[in-house]
Structures are given as structure tokens and as C-alpha cells.
Amino acid sequence: MTHKNTLCLWYNGSAEEAAKFYANTFPDSAVNAVHRAPADYPSGKRGDVLTVEFTVLGIPCIGLNGGPIFPHTEAFSFQVATDDQAETDRYWNAIIDNGGQPSACGWCKDKWGLSWQISPRVLTEAVTNPDPAIAKRAFEAMMTMTKIDIAAIEAAIKG
Numbered sequence: 001m002t003h004k005n006t007l008c009l010w011y012n013g014s015a016e017e018a019a020k021f022y023a024n025t026f027p028d029s030a031v032n033a034v035h036r037a038p039a040d041y042p043s044g045k046r047g048d049v050l051t052v053e054f055t056v057l058g059i060p061c062i063g064l065n066g067g068p069i070f071p072h073t074e075a076f077s078f079q080v081a082t083d084d085q086a087e088t089d090r091y092w093n094a095i096i097d098n099g100g101q102p103s104a105c106g107w108c109k110d111k112w113g114l115s116w117q118i119s120p121r122v123l124t125e126a127v128t129n130p131d132p133a134i135a136k137r138a139f140e141a142m143m144t145m146t147k148i149d150i151a152a153i154e155a156a157i158k159g
Contacts, residue, residue: 003060010070011112013044015063018112019054025094026080028058043067077107077115081124085150092118092147106148120150126157133159 011018016034023029037050044050044065052063056078082088095118096102099111106118126138134157141156142148 006060006062008062008064009114010066010072011063012068012071013048013065014112015052015065016049018110018114019052019061019063021098021110022056023054025091026057029056030054043069072109072113072115074107074115077117079117079119082118082120084120088118088120088148088150091116102146104146105142106145108147118148120148120153122150122157123148123153126153129157 009015009018016031019031023031031052031054033053034049035051035053037044037046037048039046041050044067049065051065054061054063057080059078080091082091092102092108095108095110095116101109103109103115106120106123107115108118109115123138123142127135127142129135129138137156137159138153141152145152
């Protein structure tokens, strides 16, 4: 099925590997199709994996093996809402333990350079709380973290 809108993510030859990792890590994710190049192209040969159709958390994506010209940046990220610390830890650890890198405030990069925000719902609700004191405390607590610690966010909410 062709979707009206699909995210196209550029990879340097590793779209299939990335798609398989996402499918094995996140619910409502799958590798849907692998398409091979019908002819040689600047960064590959006929028969190489050219595109991979996959789904990440219900979002349709295409991984394009376009070569090293356009690396991923933080200008694009997947934001994953988590319900508890176990889910937060599971996704964060899966990305980091598979060659990824931690960053600040719940952000991390997978081994292909794609950015992820592993964001507990309690954090999002706290930093958007109509009470500016709660929002400030939660925001300041978040600013000290790499992976989000839900207990620390809850403590900041309480003051």
C-alpha cells in the first residue's frame, strides 16, 4: 500500500540493517519490502539494496541507500513517548547498546546517526504544565540528564 506521506531517510548503504533494527526494537514496526537497484548508480551497483520500505512505531518510512553525501543530523528525530522507566530504559539501552551515542535531555543517536528523543509522557506533561513553577522545576531537572529519570522528574514536580 502506498501512503500519501512517507518519511524518506537517507543511509550510506545500511538502510536494510537499520530497518531490521527498528523493526526488532519498537512495537508497530516492520520491514515491509526491500528493493534492489535495477542498474548501477553513483554509490552502488545493480542488485544492491537501493530502498527499504519499513514502518517505525506506525510511521511509514523508506530507507534510501544514497551514499555518504547527506548524513543524518539532529534537525530530524523520532520522538518516542514512553509510559514508564522500564520502557524508557528498554528503548534507550537498545539504541545505545547497538552502537549509538547518548546525548542530553533524553536524546540519543543510533549507530546510523539518526536522532531519537526517548521522552517519558510524565516529562512532556510536566514541562508543559500550566503551573509555571512545576514546568520550571521539571525543565531544570531534565536539563541535568542524559537518559530521563522519571523518579527525578516526579520529585521535581512535587518540589
